[in-house]
Amino acid sequence: MTLTVEGLSYAYGAKQALDGVTFQAPPGRFTALLGPNGAGKTTLFGLFAGLLRPGAGTISVAGHPMGRAALARMGIVFQQPTLDLDLTVTQNLRYAAALRGIAGRDAGRRIDQALDRLAMRERAAEKVRALNGGHRRRTEIARALLHEPSVLLCDEPTVGLDAASRSAITEHVHALATEGLAVLWATHLTDEVREGDHLLILHRGRLLADGPVAEVTAGAPLSDHFLSVTGAAA
Numbered sequence: 001m002t003l004t005v006e007g008l009s010y011a012y013g014a015k016q017a018l019d020g021v022t023f024q025a026p027p028g029r030f031t032a033l034l035g036p037n038g039a040g041k042t043t044l045f046g047l048f049a050g051l052l053r054p055g056a057g058t059i060s061v062a063g064h065p066m067g068r069a070a071l072a073r074m075g076i077v078f079q080q081p082t083l084d085l086d087l088t089v090t091q092n093l094r095y096a097a098a099l100r101g102i103a104g105r106d107a108g109r110r111i112d113q114a115l116d117r118l119a120m121r122e123r124a125a126e127k128v129r130a131l132n133g134g135h136r137r138r139t140e141i142a143r144a145l146l147h148e149p150s151v152l153l154c155d156e157p158t159v160g161l162d163a164a165s166r167s168a169i170t171e172h173v174h175a176l177a178t179e180g181l182a183v184l185w186a187t188h189l190t191d192e193v194r195e196g197d198h199l200l201i202l203h204r205g206r207l208l209a210d211g212p213v214a215e216v217t218a219g220a221p222l223s224d225h226f227l228s229v230t231g232a233a234a
């Protein structure tokens with residue numbers, strides 16, 4: 001199921017944070033949303049989550065406009081971690097499942113499946129406090145998959161992690177896209193974008209690029225291209 005964004009605009013008072021943004025994130029594709037600080041990535045995620053209302057434009061999933069049906073098809077991982085450190089991985093996921101009305105054996109099955117997808121099953125009984133930052137983020141991604149969404153939206157989920165953890169997480173999420181999920185991955189780091197990804201470059205609320213990485217960069221290193229179009233090193 002495809003995430004479709006059309007003519008999306010949002011302003012904080014006089015500050016135009018998003019200005020006529022249009023793109024799609026279809027199933028089976030890793031869509032990297034690359035933008036420097038202040039580009040509008042977090043504002044976009046606020047709109048996806050229904051926390052903000054667009055000034056203009058629409059968001060839809062598989063043709064369902066923003067609302068209950070669209071939200072049920074989205075799994076969102078926000079920039080700030082929201083796990084309970086004193087609960088185990090399983091307890092955090094069980095609680096999240098219960099909030100979505102998933103309980104009993106069905107919850108157990110989905111939790112095992114989601115943890116397997118992120119290679120986190122052997123950590124299931126550990127308290128989140130005992131996990132490193134990378135495993136905590138993987139737990140949050142697993143949690144976002146419990147209701148079996150068709151679109152996974154991640155807002156800079158690797159911020160503050162070391163290079164090995166960043167690479168492990170991006171590896172796992174690329175695999176989720178290969179399995180058929182529509183993935184939208186916001187980042188300001190060019191090394192998280194791969195040759196085969198679809199690339200969106202967001203700068204000052206506008207999309208400057210929308211295409212396969214090789215096409216957008218015309219063969220130049222992505223970091224050079226990004227620097228030349230945004231003036232921001234990454």
Ligand SMILES: Nc1ncnc2c1ncn2[C@@H]1O[C@H](COP(=O)(O)OP(=O)(O)OP(=O)(O)O)[C@@H](O)[C@H]1O
Nearest residue numbers: 012015017035036037038039040041042043044188
């Ligand atoms: N509450 C707010 N009031 C006024 N301006 C805001 C507010 N939140 C964000 N902005 C402005 O809107 C623009 C987009 O911000 P946003 O946080 O969406 O960008 P971002 O790409 O997520 O950046 P970062 O990587 O730093 O999180 C920026 O110019 C920012 O200063």
